[in-house]
Amino acid sequence: MSRQTKKSKDQQLWWQKGIVYEVYIRSFQDSNGDGIGDLRGVINRLDYLQALGVNIIWVTPFYKSPMLDFGYDISDFKSVDPMFGTMSDFDELLEETHKRGMKLVLDQVPNHTSDQHEWFQESRSSKDNPKRDWFCWEDAGENGTPPNNWMAMFGGSAWEWDEKTKQYYYHAFLKEQPDLNWRNPEVHQAVLKEMQFWLDKGVDGFRVDVMWHLIKDEYLRDNPENADYKPEQPTYNQLLPVYSTDQPEVHDIVALMRDMLDKYEERVLIGEIYLPIHQLVNYYGDDNEGAHLPFNFMLLTMPWDPKKIATSIDEYEGALPNNSWPNWVIGNHDQSRMATKVGEAQARVAAMLLLTLRGTPTLYYGDEIGMQDVSIPKDEVQDPQGLHMPDKDLSRDPYRTPMQWDESEHAGFTSGMPWLRMAENARQHNVKAQEEDENSLLSLYKKLIRLRQQEQALHAGRYRPVYSDKQLLSYIRETDEQRYLVVLNLSDKPCSFSKENFSFSGEIKLATTPGRAGTTVRNSIEVKKDEGLVIKLEA
Numbered sequence: 001m002s003r004q005t006k007k008s009k010d011q012q013l014w015w016q017k018g019i020v021y022e023v024y025i026r027s028f029q030d031s032n033g034d035g036i037g038d039l040r041g042v043i044n045r046l047d048y049l050q051a052l053g054v055n056i057i058w059v060t061p062f063y064k065s066p067m068l069d070f071g072y073d074i075s076d077f078k079s080v081d082p083m084f085g086t087m088s089d090f091d092e093l094l095e096e097t098h099k100r101g102m103k104l105v106l107d108q109v110p111n112h113t114s115d116q117h118e119w120f121q122e123s124r125s126s127k128d129n130p131k132r133d134w135f136c137w138e139d140a141g142e143n144g145t146p147p148n149n150w151m152a153m154f155g156g157s158a159w160e161w162d163e164k165t166k167q168y169y170y171h172a173f174l175k176e177q178p179d180l181n182w183r184n185p186e187v188h189q190a191v192l193k194e195m196q197f198w199l200d201k202g203v204d205g206f207r208v209d210v211m212w213h214l215i216k217d218e219y220l221r222d223n224p225e226n227a228d229y230k231p232e233q234p235t236y237n238q239l240l241p242v243y244s245t246d247q248p249e250v251h252d253i254v255a256l257m258r259d260m261l262d263k264y265e266e267r268v269l270i271g272e273i274y275l276p277i278h279q280l281v282n283y284y285g286d287d288n289e290g291a292h293l294p295f296n297f298m299l300l301t302m303p304w305d306p307k308k309i310a311t312s313i314d315e316y317e318g319a320l321p322n323n324s325w326p327n328w329v330i331g332n333h334d335q336s337r338m339a340t341k342v343g344e345a346q347a348r349v350a351a352m353l354l355l356t357l358r359g360t361p362t363l364y365y366g367d368e369i370g371m372q373d374v375s376i377p378k379d380e381v382q383d384p385q386g387l388h389m390p391d392k393d394l395s396r397d398p399y400r401t402p403m404q405w406d407e408s409e410h411a412g413f414t415s416g417m418p419w420l421r422m423a424e425n426a427r428q429h430n431v432k433a434q435e436e437d438e439n440s441l442l443s444l445y446k447k448l449i450r451l452r453q454q455e456q457a458l459h460a461g462r463y464r465p466v467y468s469d470k471q472l473l474s475y476i477r478e479t480d481e482q483r484y485l486v487v488l489n490l491s492d493k494p495c496s497f498s499k500e501n502f503s504f505s506g507e508i509k510l511a512t513t514p515g516r517a518g519t520t521v522r523n524s525i526e527v528k529k530d531e532g533l534v535i536k537l538e539a
Contacts, residue, residue: 014055014103015205015268015292016325017459019355019449020362021054024333025062025084026070027402028365030414037402037413038062039085043093048431050100052368052442053449057097058105058207058270060333062090066116066176069384072107072209073114073177077194094202103204105268110191110257111213112177119190120178127165134187135178136170136216137162149222150244151236155388158244172213172244174384182214182253192260205261205268208254211283211291212273215250217243234385234394246279254283254290268292274301277312277319284324293327293360299353300335304342306490310468313357313475317463326359331367337399340373345530348444348512349488352532355448356477356486358463365403368445369434373398374423382420406432439514447510451534457482466502471495472527476537483537484509489527498524506537 029041039062049057061071062084071081080087097104113120122131138147138159146159146168152175159168160175170179180187195206223239230237254271261267271283271291283294298312320326330338330350339347347370354361376397381387386395397420404426405412411426423429434440452458457477461484466474471491477484485504487497505522512532521535 012460013266015266016360017453018056018103018360019054019452020056020058020105020270020360021049021052022332022362022364023057023059024365024400025060026419027400027413029403029405030416030418033414033416034083035414035416035419036083038083039080039089039093043089043096046096046100046102050102051446053446053453054363055101056103056105056204056268058362059093059107061107061109066114068114068174068176070382072109073112073174074109075114075116076118077109077191078197091201098202103268105205105207105270106198106203107209108195108206109209110180110182110195111210112171112173112179115176115178119180123178124162124165124169127167133184134181134190136181137165137167138170138220139167148220148243149239150241151223151239153234153236154385155235170216172210174388179213179216183218183249188253188256192256195257195260199261199264199267204266205270205292206257207270207272207295208257208291209272211254211271211294212246212250212275213244214253215247216245217247232392234389234392246275251282251285251290255285258285258289258291271295277316281316281319281321281324284321288321288324292325295329295362296327296359297329297332297335299328299330299350300332300338304346304490305470306468306473306488307470309353309490310465310473310475313463314465317358326357327362328354328357328359329362330354331364331399332362333364333400334396335399337364337371337373338367339370344370344372344441345492346490348441349490349530349532351441351445351448352486352510352512352534353473353488355445355452356458356484356534358461358477368442369404369429369431370441371401371404371429372423374401374421376401376421380421402426404430406430444510444512448534451510455482455484457484467497467499472497482539485535485537486533487525487527487535488532489529492529494529495527496524497527504535504537506535508533509536510534 026037028037029045030037031040063074064076064079064081065071065074080090094104122129123135146157150158152158153173161168171177172179221243223241223243226240258269261269269291270293273280273283273294280294283291338350381395383395383397401420402413402418402422407427410418411430434442457479461477461479464476474487503523508516508519511517513528
């Protein structure tokens with residue numbers, strides 16, 4: 001058992017008590033007027049993040065890249081793209097983050113490189129190049145067809161023909177993003193060295209991109225057809241990726257990464273994994289020697305239905321391995337924003353849900369002010385997912401628009417022209433306006449975060465379900481010394497909360513609606529529409 005796992009039994013580690021905030025670097029803050037966010041922009045906003053109360057900053061890729069997938073196509077893993085600044089800027093960001101008592105987590109993209117990376121340039125130069133087997137090369141099938149039916153996430157076949165060497169190479173995403181061959185031990189060592197470079201600098205861990213993609217079926221078996229496919233879905237969904245993702249050997253790779261991180265003091269390994277709960281929890285690894293936090297995207301992907309959410313929380317809690325630590329995610333750069341999916345009023349309830357559940361919470365920049373998806377005209381679409389399937393309206397640009405800071409032109413994001421258009425109401429709906437309103441969503445986030453971090457029951461306590469129906473979701477967070485009851489109305493109609501054989505009394509500490517805090521309640525509560533309540537129960 002690792003040093004970190006042993007310690008976590010006795011006390012909470014920083015990544016268990018902390019709150020993760022994703023900074024999509026292109027859209028957070030521009031410091032030089034080119035319309036694209038950068039490292040110095042993040043430095044300039046560290047005081048804001050500290051005041052918000054988040055303490056783990058996850059920054060999306062800033063490495064050298066052709067930017068065909070906006071930084072997830074990396075040509076040099078140990079670099080800073082000039083678009084985002086310099087290595088000196090990064091060093092200052094790390095220093096200033098730590099100076100404020102916060103942690104810095106970087107995106108690591110070990111599944112693929114850019115086709116401009118020197119590794120792939122060597123690999124494709126000839127069949128007998130020493131790095132040929134660093135990528136997934138295969139002979140053509142009959143009549144020159146691809147080796148199997150696997151499809152790319154961004155549309156079309158996942159196999160690209162290389163005329164020079166007369167073989168196909170595999171790419172799970174763009175053809176300019178060839179997949180590394182993780183069945184080759186030389187790849188293990190090369191990628192781990194890239195990660196060590198940043199760990200030696202002092203970064204606090206990694207969020208590993210598409211962790212469940214790393215290993216592919218050894219026999220390249222065809223994926224089966226998806227009988228539930230709908231035409232509006234990505235073409236990738238036509239097949240079930242049972243052979244191209246989530247292979248048993250992937251857990252050996254995750255364990256290698258974890259073993260390396262455990263050689264450093266208290267670093268965290270977070271995995272991006274879109275899988276059903278009982279497959280997801282396997283990524284904690286045997287004896288919790290895998291990812292510390294396999295991302296749980298349940299709140300992003302399931303209907304906003306209290307009964308279904310309650311059932312899924314129970315399923316997740318029941319599936320977690322012994323001594324593992326849960327986590328919850330309310331937004332990221334690949335999913336429609338929560339305030340768009342559930343509306344402005346329910347975005348407040350969603351904040352309360354995220355910050356009172358058991359486990360490490362992750363929010364996406366702008367969630368704290370209720371930013372919504374922004375409609376991007378077809379001729380302005382930049383996201384490769386949208387460009388490669390233009391008839392399906394699948395661009396992720398609407399969720400990646402610049403942060404809305406103040407009432408100035410371009411809402412304080414840049415003095416130039418933003419790389420993506422901003423929300424039309426950005427000059428009214430922004431951080432500055434909400435900082436001056438004690439009833440704003442931003443103020444609610446700050447209060448929730450402060451309460452969570454102060455109260456042992458909320459950041460470390462047990463989870464116990466109480467009741468759910470078509471409107472209400474309720475549960476208790478408790479330690480042996482204190483108990484909190486959380487009651488959430490996920491509907492736009494008022495209702496009553498009371499439960500046979502469940503008597504209680506306590507004080508409302510926080511509410512999503514003004515004027516309820518400080519009220520004493522006993523055995524029954526009238527819950528307003530779109531309202532959430534955090535109640536400290538009497539001993």
